[in-house]
Amino acid sequence: MTAHSSSFHAIEWRGQSLHLLDQRVLPHTHTVHEYTTANDVADAIRDMVVRGAPAIGITAAYGYALDALNGRDLGEAYKVLAESRPTAVNLFWALERMASLGTEDPHALVAEAKKIHEEDIAANLAxxxxxxxxxxxxxxxxxxxxxxxxxxxxxxxxxxxxxxxxxxxxxxxxxxxxxxxxxxxxxxxxxxxxxxxxxxxxxxxxxxxxxxxxxxxxxxxxxxxxxxxxxxxxxxxxxxxxxxxxxxxxxxxxxxxxxxxxxxxxxxxxxxxxxxxxxxxxxxxxxxxxxxxxxxxxxxxxxxxxxxxxxxxxxxxxxxxxxxxxxxxxxxxx
Structure with missing residues (x-):
């Protein structure tokens, strides 16, 4: 029984966008929203579309990468994502890890967000x-x-x-x-x-x-x-x-x-x-x-x-x- 055999995924990266299962309407409705900007991802975190400290961190990392893909200001992306939820420390840890790469290369940042996601699954299993x-x-x-x-x-x-x-x-x-x-x-x-x-x-x-x-x-x-x-x-x-x-x-x-x-x-x-x-x-x-x-x-x-x-x-x-x-x-x- 592992995460990889689950019949659902709360967070998915598809192509060049982030897809989140809307947890506000479960269990009776299964709705997935697509996100392409850090600002919209911050709204999703704040509005409880996604919740749970590790999931918030992973989502923020993908949100940061999204603005890199679209050539937006990563300083502003960091700020808007950091302000979305003040208590969950995973959010700030993930953003610091993304920013510490010191790059605006979208491919490197998407790869790092995926790595954060994969590492979390491995950590959960351990x-x-x-x-x-x-x-x-x-x-x-x-x-x-x-x-x-x-x-x-x-x-x-x-x-x-x-x-x-x-x-x-x-x-x-x-x-x-x-x-x-x-x-x-x-x-x-x-x-x-x-x-x-x-x-x-x-x-x-x-x-x-x-x-x-x-x-x-x-x-x-x-x-x-x-x-x-x-x-x-x-x-x-x-x-x-x-x-x-x-x-x-x-x-x-x-x-x-x-x-x-x-x-x-x-x-x-x-x-x-x-x-x-x-x-x-x-x-x-x-x-x-x-x-x-x-x-x-x-x-x-x-x-x-x-x-x-x-x-x-x-x-x-x-x-x-x-x-x-x-x-x-x-x-x-x-």
Whole structure:
């Protein structure tokens, strides 16, 4: 079960344009959009056509290459893409890698974007095996948001670990938290797992505590959008509360992310910028109001889980248990 045998691709380069599967309308509609400019790619990232930290990085790299193909200002391409989402560090890593080539040659830049894409798939497959090695047979897994082939180059981070562990016969049940307000768990994760015939049950976000109290799960496995030097993790809003619940109920928490997600320039999660998205995402659903007119809302897209609540962080290079500044630095720099 690999990314290469998936029946769908979230990100595809065809000829001289980028094609993105519109994740806003899944699972009921399968729509692919074509992009030819960095500005339009930035809009796609901002508007959640594509989401997931690794996928955002890959998409930004292709967006940068698109403007090279069309002879546009690459400085401006960098700027507009960098401003599309402030929290996911993979975005900035990918843009820095593209810009560091020091060339405007479109063929070289397209080749580099493809390389970033291919490396992400390889990293996910390696991560899947490392993470699966920590899971015992007969385990039940709770996951949050979407961290699969839709959120990465392919296979997935947290969902890649779940795929690999299920293939090894270790997982009996997966629970997918619905993940308000964009419902990535309901719309995307449940759909991906069903495509691979992995047993999944959807859980309202507010029902996780009762599930854990009833001893219904063994691990919480999630992805990450940024990990600081001390092991604090920014991830989709709701992750922090799941980690607190897991700790209270004696469960374990695993974070899966490529080493490109680490930001060792930040000492702790207190320094991570948290994206605030429009109130309308909370007060309406599919364009239909669900709150009284004029009702205000808060809508942080991410929260920060302290390192002391995390049992293991898994990367393509291996894993650290009970993360610290020291063991993270050793792994990332190995």
């Amino acid at each position: 991560m899947g095996q490392f993470g699966a090695s920590l899971i015992k047979e007969g385990s039940r897994i709770y996951t949050h948001c979407n961290t699969g082939a839709l959120a990465t180059g392919g296979h997935g981070t947290a969902l890649g670990i779940i795929r690999s562990a299920y293939a090894d016969g270790k997982i009996t049940q997966v629970y997918a938290g619905e993940t308000r307000p964009w419902l990535q768990g309901a719309r995307l994760t449940a759909w991906e797992l069903m495509q691979d015939n992995i047993p999944v049950k959807l859980v309202c976000d507010g029902a996780a505590a009762q599930l854990f109290r009833a001893n219904g799960a063994d691990w919480v496995i999630v992805g990450a959008d940024r990990i600081t030097a001390n092991g604090d993790v920014a991830n989709k809003i709701g992750t922090y509360s799941l980690a607190v619940l897991a700790k209270h109920h004696g469960m374990k928490v695993m974070v899966a992310a490529p080493t490109t997600t680490f930001d060792l320039t930040l000492d702790s999660g207190n320094a991570i910028p948290i994206e605030q998205r429009p109130m309308s995402e909370v007060t309406s659903l599919n364009g239909q109001p669900i709150a009284p007119e004029g009702c205000e809302a808060i809508n942080p897209s991410f929260d920060v889980t302290p390192a002391e609540l995390i049992d293991a962080i898994v990367t393509e290079k291996g894993f650290v248990e009970n993360p610290t500044v020291e063991n993270i630095a050793v792994m990332v720099n190995s």
